[in-house]
Amino acid sequence: MPWFRCLIEGENFPGSMIGKTAPVGFYTTRWVSASSPEEAEIVALEALRLEPNLQIDDAEKTTNAKICFTEIDEVDGPDPDIGAGAGFAWFVMGS
Secondary structure (H helix, E strand, O other): OOEEEEEEEEEEEOHHHHOOOOOEEEEEEEEEEOOOHHHHHHHHHHHHHHOHHHOOOHHHOOOOOEEEEEEEEEEOOOEOOOEOOOOOEEEEOOO
């Protein structure tokens, strides 16, 4: 099955996720095995929903948080130095 590199951006998440008071966003990359770019988006999104770093207490959830896939490219496989992707580059919204 083909591999896809998914470049993902999140916006308007609670700042408390990283110790900030203002809303925050993030950039992350995930490599997934899927039969099409559309399936890759679904697989990557489901994996993000399970990410411990993105778990939010119900009382802190915002109605305008969103995740966008900025690129989905077919590749030979995950980067051997970092595996299938992990981590986030966080930023304060409006900075």
